[in-house]
Amino acid sequence: MERRWKPFMSEEKQVILKKKVVIKINGKDCEREVEPRMLLVDFLRDELGLTGTHIGCDTSNCGACTVLLDGRSIKSCTFLAVAADGRQVKTVEGLAEDGKLHPIQEAFWEHHGLQCGYCTSGMLMSALHLLSHNPSPTDYQVRRGIAGNLCRCTGYQFIVDSVKDAAKRMKATR
Amino acid sequence: MYPRPFEYFSPQTLDEAVALLSQLGEAAKVLAGGQSLIPLMKLRMSSPRYLVDINRIGGLSRVAQRNGAMIFGTLARHVEIEDSIAIKSKLPIMHDTASVIGDTQVRNLGTIGGALAHADPAGDWPPTLLALNAKVKCCGPKGERTLSTDELLVDAYSTNLSASEVLTEISVPLPWAGSGGAYLKFERKAGDFAVASVAVQIALDNGETCRDIGVGLGAVGLTAIRARKAESLLRGKKLSKALIQDAAKQISAEADPFSDIRGTADYKRHLVTVLFERAMNVAMRRAHGEEVETVHV
Numbered sequence: 001m002e003r004r005w006k007p008f009m010s011e012e013k014q015v016i017l018k019k020k021v022v023i024k025i026n027g028k029d030c031e032r033e034v035e036p037r038m039l040l041v042d043f044l045r046d047e048l049g050l051t052g053t054h055i056g057c058d059t060s061n062c063g064a065c066t067v068l069l070d071g072r073s074i075k076s077c078t079f080l081a082v083a084a085d086g087r088q089v090k091t092v093e094g095l096a097e098d099g100k101l102h103p104i105q106e107a108f109w110e111h112h113g114l115q116c117g118y119c120t121s122g123m124l125m126s127a128l129h130l131l132s133h134n135p136s137p138t139d140y141q142v143r144r145g146i147a148g149n150l151c152r153c154t155g156y157q158f159i160v161d162s163v164k165d166a167a168k169r170m171k172a173t174r
Numbered sequence: 175m176y177p178r179p180f181e182y183f184s185p186q187t188l189d190e191a192v193a194l195l196s197q198l199g200e201a202a203k204v205l206a207g208g209q210s211l212i213p214l215m216k217l218r219m220s221s222p223r224y225l226v227d228i229n230r231i232g233g234l235s236r237v238a239q240r241n242g243a244m245i246f247g248t249l250a251r252h253v254e255i256e257d258s259i260a261i262k263s264k265l266p267i268m269h270d271t272a273s274v275i276g277d278t279q280v281r282n283l284g285t286i287g288g289a290l291a292h293a294d295p296a297g298d299w300p301p302t303l304l305a306l307n308a309k310v311k312c313c314g315p316k317g318e319r320t321l322s323t324d325e326l327l328v329d330a331y332s333t334n335l336s337a338s339e340v341l342t343e344i345s346v347p348l349p350w351a352g353s354g355g356a357y358l359k360f361e362r363k364a365g366d367f368a369v370a371s372v373a374v375q376i377a378l379d380n381g382e383t384c385r386d387i388g389v390g391l392g393a394v395g396l397t398a399i400r401a402r403k404a405e406s407l408l409r410g411k412k413l414s415k416a417l418i419q420d421a422a423k424q425i426s427a428e429a430d431p432f433s434d435i436r437g438t439a440d441y442k443r444h445l446v447t448v449l450f451e452r453a454m455n456v457a458m459r460r461a462h463g464e465e466v467e468t469v470h471v
């Protein structure tokens with residue numbers, strides 16, 4: 001059959017060495033040897049089995065893969081695992097402590113901030129980023145804070161309610 | 175989706191980065207925030223064989239005031255510029271610009287230098303930096319050189335930088351007293367690139383005469399466009415509604431848009447005139463000392 005695509009590496013073959021990385025994930029150092037092209041989301045899901053972080057679009061648009069890198073929300077499908085070497089990553093698995101849900105998770109539960117749940121881990125991480133920089137956001141600021149996260153189910157209103165209630169809960173526990 | 179295989183380097187110093195780039199040649203690319211490069215590599219529209227990650231080089235993200243200018247290290251993230259109170263008060267146009275780029279996650283990683291080096295025709299930084307007469311500094315095997323934003327932007331996605339040069343700094347002259355600026359972007363949905371955008375930076379004498387002005391247009395040409403004819407129509411004149419409308423007509427002639435999924439060329443040509451009049455309004459009110467918000471989701 002005729003080949004419809006170009007061979008994978010048509011020029012001279014390049015030998016790519018794996019690199020050792022140590023990334024602190026949810027407080028624990030994780031050491032692995034990875035190909036430089038491995039994306040952080042695949043590192044989390046395939047290397048560590050942390051499948052709470054989802055892949056929605058794989059094109060930097062939907063925010064389902066959102067995690068915190070040194071406290072800042074990023075799309076882990078648009079970040080290389082090698083670039084995270086020596087840095088701290090927080091994923092949805094790091095939210096609950098000792099079997100107790102994080103106040104943001106409780107608020108999403110209480111206000112039906114999710115339906116199918118596909119966008120939820122990313123939403124939670126974006127909400128955490130927002131609330132850690134702005135503990136009392138307005139409706140507008142909440143909507144702006146989750147503008148990088150798409151949800152096909154909820155219509156967003158219940159998510160906004162959840163984040164606002166989470167802000168109250170987090171203040172109460174502080 | 176995986177990019178094609180590549181070798182990864184993370185130099186600790188600028189000299190090391192430049193040496194690596196000169197040695198590796200055209201097959202190497204600089205990695206800054208990765209918010210344009212990684213998506214392109216995943217789609218295999220770009221397949222560098224070597225990546226030189228500059229994020230571990232110290233001092234490249236510093237923002238400081240020096241010799242009458244605000245100096246932005248190339249790795250200053252959009253979010254740092256958006257959140258800076260000093261920038262919001264001294265250069266509100268830069269606050270406007272940083273705030274409308276993509277979404278929180280993109281702004282947390284994307285860098286001002288990366289956005290300029292990427293030279294996306296619809297990017298938000300190029301029109302603003304044109305309007306502000308910003309200069310960029312780059313460092314290569316033969317040493318440093320300084321370029322104006324105009325000289326840097328050559329064509330869509332292409333700049334005057336050679337493969338072995340690293341953009342290191344962007345220098346923005348601090349506006350005189352009695353100045354104001356604004357960046358307005360029209361987008362179809364939250365986080366999208368501009369359909370069209372306009373940056374205006376104006377300095378007023380006695381609050382009504384245009385002492386100097388810079389106008390940058392985004393997404394209406396192969397590069398961001400500096401509307402020089404409209405600027406000279408306004409410079410030195412007392413500003414009236416009629417004069418601003420004349421300048422808006424000139425803007426529409428200087429724009430060079432093409433039809434695409436975001437709109438027809440005619441539509442965009444009209445859009446820049448509307449955005450220009452609105453941006454002028456905000457810039458002048460700010461020049462008069464009023465605080466005006468422009469950000470929309």
Ligand SMILES: Cc1cc2nc3c(=O)[nH]c(=O)nc-3n(C[C@H](O)[C@H](O)[C@H](O)COP(=O)(O)OP(=O)(O)OC[C@H]3O[C@@H](n4cnc5c(N)ncnc54)[C@H](O)[C@@H]3O)c2cc1C
Nearest residue numbers: 204206207208209210211276284285288289291297298341
């Ligand atoms: C979902 C999404 C939405 C976005 N929306 C917008 C938007 O609305 N408006 C907008 O303006 N942008 C938008 N962007 C792009 C974003 O602003 C990028 O951050 C920016 O264009 C590139 O900056 P970077 O630091 O990520 O550069 P990178 O992606 O790392 O690099 C981009 C290019 O510049 C080169 N480069 C980077 N730094 C240097 C340097 N110091 N010296 C020499 N070459 C260098 C790289 O080699 C590469 O070719 C969006 C991106 C995404 C993923």
Ligand code: FES
Nearest residue numbers: 056057058063077
């Ligand atoms: S999977 Fe990363 S943004 Fe959609």
Ligand code: FES
Nearest residue numbers: 115119151152153
């Ligand atoms: S709950 Fe289904 S996508 Fe958000």
